[in-house]
Amino acid sequence: DAGVTQSPTHLIKTRGQQVTLRCSPKSGHDTVSWYQQALGQGPQFIFQYYEEEERQRGNFPDRFSGHQFPNYSSELNVNALWLGDSALYLCASSSSGARGYGYTFGSGTRLTVV
Amino acid sequence: AQSVTQPDIHITVSEGASLELRCNYSYGATPYLFWYVQSPGQGLQLLLKYFSGDTLVQGIKGFEAEFKRSQSSFNLRKPSVHWSDAAEYFCVSTGGGNKLTFGTGTQLKVEL
Known part of the structure; x- marks a missing residue:
């Protein structure tokens, strides 16, 4: 049973550019959350998607947006990249109503902004 | 707002020692x-979780954790x-x- 798949694993972007990160949830999961993990820090909640809508959002600017597709996969988009966006971006999937204990994390996408 | 504090950034132990x-x-x-x-x-990877009940919880890989309400730990x-x-x-909370x-x-x- 495949877990959470994230792509790409690494990428390098230039300041001002836009980036799209992708996540395929674990089979049977319908909810996708995104986290940003800066170097030396714990992951920070960006937002969560369920039924193709943003259900909850953390303290991130509007430059961070997302989408969930009918097959439950999700994208994270970041516009106008700046150096501070360099981080590991983690996707976590779960079943609706799991209240945290059913989260499965992907290995992440390492974004470097130069 | 909820928060979680881990006071130790780095810890070094010898193999076989307790943690x-x-x-x-x-x-x-x-x-x-x-x-x-x-x-x-x-x-x-999830090691263990506490929701309620017994305050000593067992996890994978031989880990355990103890919930102490009086110490918020x-x-x-x-x-x-x-x-x-x-x-x-x-350490994570929700x-x-x-x-x-x-x-x-x-x-x-x-350390080996």
């Missing part, structure tokens, strides 16, 4: 608490550390809503 990683949480009610482990290039323990336990450990709140992590180094 305790500290965690304090701040939340009005009793949160759901977790410990996750992250190895380089790997996703976060949820410390992770292992009686005998193996070299493969070297990794970063995160209260209302669905987001997970992570501590800043404790990097564990195991």
Whole structure:
């Protein structure tokens, strides 16, 4: 049973550019959350998607947006990249109503902004 | 707002020694608490979780944690550390809503 798949694993972007990160949830999961993990820090909640809508959002600017597709996969988009966006971006999937204990994390996408 | 504090950024122990990683949480009610482990290039793996009931919870890989409401703590323990336990450990809480709140992590180094 495949877990959470994230792509790409690494990428390098230039300041001002836009980036799209992708996540395929674990089979049977319908909810996708995104986290940003800066170097030396714990992951920070960006937002969560369920039924193709943003259900909850953390303290991130509007430059961070997302989408969930009918097959439950999700994208994270970041516009106008700046150096501070360099981080590991983690996707976590779960079943609706799991209240945290059913989260499965992907290995992440390492974004470097130069 | 809820928060999680891990006071130790780095900890070094010898293989075979006991381990305790500290965690304090701040939340009005009793949160759901977790410990996750992250190895380089790997996703976060759940070690154990506490929701209610017995305050001593057992997890995978021989880890356990004890919930102490009076101290707002949820410390992770292992009686005998193996070299493969070297990794970063995160204490995590969730209260209302669905987001997970992570501590800043404790990097564990195991000396052979």
